[in-house]
Amino acid sequence: MNIPPYLEKWMGKNLFSVVPMAIAVINPEYDLVYANKAFELLFGEWENRKCYKVYKHRDSVCRNCKGSETFKDGISRVNKEVGYNKNGRLTSYTNHTIPVVDDNGDIPFLIEMATDVTETEQIKKEHQLLFDQVPCSIFILDRNFRIVKTNKKIRNTFGDTIGMHCYKVLKGLEEKCVECTAMQTFTDGQMHTGHHLWQSGTGQPGTEEQINSHVTTVPIRMEDGDVDLVMEMAVDITQTIKLEDELKVAYTFMESMIEASLDGVIAMDANDSVMIFNHAAKKIFQVSDNKKITRKEIKSMLPEEFLAQISAGQGHVYFPETEVYSINSEKIPVRLIGLRISVEDKSMGTAITIQDLREIKQLENEKLEAERLAAVGQTVAGLAHGIKNLITGLEGGMYMLNTGMKKSRLDRIQEGMEMLDRNIVRVATFVKAFLSFSKGREIKVNLSDPVRIAKEVVMLYSQRARELGIKLINEESGSISPALMDSEGIHECLTNLVGNAIDACNMSEAGKGQHVVVRTIEKDNVIIYEVVDDGCGMDYELKQKVFTNFFTTKGLGGTGLGLLMTKKIIHEHGGKIDLESESGKGTTFRILLSRSRLPKKS
Amino acid sequence: MKILIIDDEPDIRTYLMAALEDSGYETFAVKENEPATEAIKAYQPDLIILDIMMPKQSGISIYKELRSKPQFSNIPVAIISGMLPGKGFKTEFKKLINDNTISFPEGFIEKPFQLSTLIELVGNLLK
Numbered sequence: 001m002n003i004p005p006y007l008e009k010w011m012g013k014n015l016f017s018v019v020p021m022a023i024a025v026i027n028p029e030y031d032l033v034y035a036n037k038a039f040e041l042l043f044g045e046w047e048n049r050k051c052y053k054v055y056k057h058r059d060s061v062c063r064n065c066k067g068s069e070t071f072k073d074g075i076s077r078v079n080k081e082v083g084y085n086k087n088g089r090l091t092s093y094t095n096h097t098i099p100v101v102d103d104n105g106d107i108p109f110l111i112e113m114a115t116d117v118t119e120t121e122q123i124k125k126e127h128q129l130l131f132d133q134v135p136c137s138i139f140i141l142d143r144n145f146r147i148v149k150t151n152k153k154i155r156n157t158f159g160d161t162i163g164m165h166c167y168k169v170l171k172g173l174e175e176k177c178v179e180c181t182a183m184q185t186f187t188d189g190q191m192h193t194g195h196h197l198w199q200s201g202t203g204q205p206g207t208e209e210q211i212n213s214h215v216t217t218v219p220i221r222m223e224d225g226d227v228d229l230v231m232e233m234a235v236d237i238t239q240t241i242k243l244e245d246e247l248k249v250a251y252t253f254m255e256s257m258i259e260a261s262l263d264g265v266i267a268m269d270a271n272d273s274v275m276i277f278n279h280a281a282k283k284i285f286q287v288s289d290n291k292k293i294t295r296k297e298i299k300s301m302l303p304e305e306f307l308a309q310i311s312a313g314q315g316h317v318y319f320p321e322t323e324v325y326s327i328n329s330e331k332i333p334v335r336l337i338g339l340r341i342s343v344e345d346k347s348m349g350t351a352i353t354i355q356d357l358r359e360i361k362q363l364e365n366e367k368l369e370a371e372r373l374a375a376v377g378q379t380v381a382g383l384a385h386g387i388k389n390l391i392t393g394l395e396g397g398m399y400m401l402n403t404g405m406k407k408s409r410l411d412r413i414q415e416g417m418e419m420l421d422r423n424i425v426r427v428a429t430f431v432k433a434f435l436s437f438s439k440g441r442e443i444k445v446n447l448s449d450p451v452r453i454a455k456e457v458v459m460l461y462s463q464r465a466r467e468l469g470i471k472l473i474n475e476e477s478g479s480i481s482p483a484l485m486d487s488e489g490i491h492e493c494l495t496n497l498v499g500n501a502i503d504a505c506n507m508s509e510a511g512k513g514q515h516v517v518v519r520t521i522e523k524d525n526v527i528i529y530e531v532v533d534d535g536c537g538m539d540y541e542l543k544q545k546v547f548t549n550f551f552t553t554k555g556l557g558g559t560g561l562g563l564l565m566t567k568k569i570i571h572e573h574g575g576k577i578d579l580e581s582e583s584g585k586g587t588t589f590r591i592l593l594s595r596s597r598l599p600k601k602s
Numbered sequence: 603m604k605i606l607i608i609d610d611e612p613d614i615r616t617y618l619m620a621a622l623e624d625s626g627y628e629t630f631a632v633k634e635n636e637p638a639t640e641a642i643k644a645y646q647p648d649l650i651i652l653d654i655m656m657p658k659q660s661g662i663s664i665y666k667e668l669r670s671k672p673q674f675s676n677i678p679v680a681i682i683s684g685m686l687p688g689k690g691f692k693t694e695f696k697k698l699i700n701d702n703t704i705s706f707p708e709g710f711i712e713k714p715f716q717l718s719t720l721i722e723l724v725g726n727l728l729k
Binding site: 385386389397400403414415422539542 | 618654715
């Protein structure tokens with residue numbers, strides 16, 4: 001092709017100055033005689049300076065000066081050089097030194113063309129650093145699976161392995177692995193990953209350590225596109241696998257615990273999907289083993305209020321006695337504990353445990369029944385004791401009557417008749433009381449004011465107390481809301497206790513036993529009645545007997561049934577009765593009625 | 603021969619006093635609210651008949667007191683009770699006393715009793 005003359009002219013004149021490569025002309029005295037724009041941009045001022053001054057800030061010719069060699073032999077050279085740029089910074093550049101030959105064949109000038117490769121060098125260095133220092137193992141393999149290059153981690157673990165087969169180094173094998181990840185990359189030129197168990201310290205007993213490696217192999221392509229080398233990068237996942245294994249064990253352990261738990265366990269994730277519904281829960285809710293439970297079904301099973309409190313995130317939600325519905329809509333008494341699980345305010349889900357109270361309820365009923373039977377047994381034993389006294393009294397009466405008649409002593413006859421009368425009346429009272437006790441009374445539950453019952457009993461006894469000079473005081477503290485109880489039954493209990501307290505005061509020595517206090521309080525959802533007297537009190541033996549025997553200290557005045565009856569009624573309310581007493585100082589009887597255990601409305 | 607009766611039941615006191623007097627004994631009964639030891643000091647009985655279950659002071663504590671004081675410990679005691687069983691009396695009594703150093707009473711009568719048994723026992727104790 002013909003080059004147009006204007007193009008040739010332009011190239012001769014302008015190309016030198018616009019070419020983006022630093023070009024300078026040097027004479028044999030190393031003076032820079034000519035340089036282009038790009039040269040000035042890279043090395044700065046050059047006019048009237050020696051090349052070594054400009055390039056290297058030297059005052060004399062460089063050792064191994066390539067320019068002087070080219071002046072001598074006329075051969076072009078390419079060199080990697082390090083010099084200073086115009087800002088005084090170290091700069092890497094590639095220098096082409098080309099001789100300018102004149103018509104005589106002499107070399108009056110050299111042309112030097114420099115390319116700044118500082119950045120490239122930097123990248124190379126960084127690359128090397130990265131390769132070496134990255135905290136994972138990297139090596140390069142050739143097609144024979146010989147190690148060509150290794151990074152520091154590989155060298156630290158396996159030593160100098162250049163030229164050795166990877167399978168020998170990493171696994172102590174004599175031939176290539178069956179599943180070779182590098183092989184796959186050599187074959188298809190694609191990236192592959194694999195899991196390999198490496199053995200460090202191979203051959204030296206005691207130094208072996210297994211390394212679980214997750215390897216990635218990438219192809220290193222030659223210019224022709226062939227894959228001659230493969231880079232293999234490996235991350236040590238030994239710890240991860242160990243943790244995973246531990247986690248798996250912990251999870252399996254927890255899972256079997258939950259599954260084997262006697263309490264029902266339900267867990268839902270943050271989206272309310274049911275994650276756990278264990279065997280016990282299935283049993284309680286009568287769900288078949290393979291059925292999947294939905295959120296909607298959970299809602300229909302558990303009390304609305306319980307779920308609402310959990311969602312409100314009020315810590316542990318505890319319903320000690322409540323009812324749930326089985327999948328067949330059967331009511332089941334349970335204890336519920338619920339908790340919204342959150343990590344740093346982020347909700348992770350909900351956990352609920354359900355304790356089936358059916359068996360406990362059953363046991364409670366059986367226990368109550370057993371106690372009732374025991375009470376009846378005690379009553380019969382006590383009755384026998386009472387009857388023994390009665391019979392002795394009757395026999396006494398008969399004796400007085402008989403001997404009085406024999407001896408014609410009217411006073412004895414009179415006395416004997418009175419004894420017989422008295423003891424016959426006692427028999428009648430006894431039998432009535434016993435019948436009423438053994439028959440029991442139907443418990444009638446209604447919403448009652450606990451304070452009012454106490455007030456009524458105090459009113460009932462106020463006159464008798466006044467007559468005996470005893471101060472009977474009713475004490476209330478705070479407001480106590482109505483409760484479901486058999487008000488007549490509780491009335492009877494308090495009547496018995498206040499009656500006893502007044503008797504105890506009456507029986508005490510003169511000047512003592514002047515106060516009876518009836519106190520109604522509520523603490524932690526327990527309604528407490530206290531009947532306190534400063535009367536004669538009880539000694540140890542008496543205290544042991546009061547509830548356990550058909551027992552009276554009142555001679556003709558008592559049946560010995562009052563406290564037994566009281567205990568029975570309190571038990572029917574799921575409550576407790578206890579006493580503190582000291583001989584000569586007084587007695588406190590305490591009735592404790594836990595609201596959660598009070599009877600349900602009949 | 604003097605017999606002291608400690609029982610809270612007036613009818614039983616009357617019965618025992620009448621029956622024992624008819625057999626020729628002198629009797630004295632402690633009424634309720636009377637301290638028994640005072641009566642013993644004043645009356646100097648040869649035998650004490652003691653009930654167990656009484657409202658003011660139980661027979662057990664009276665018995666313990668009698669056995670712990672030298673001036674009373676020589677007086678024989680017959681327990682009369684409807685509470686303690688005739689069979690296994692010793693075991694039950696031991697439980698109530700709860701003190702191994704105290705000796706057993708000399709006699710025991712279970713209520714109700716045959717008058718002849720009582721008279722025989724009293725007779726034996728006062729030989």
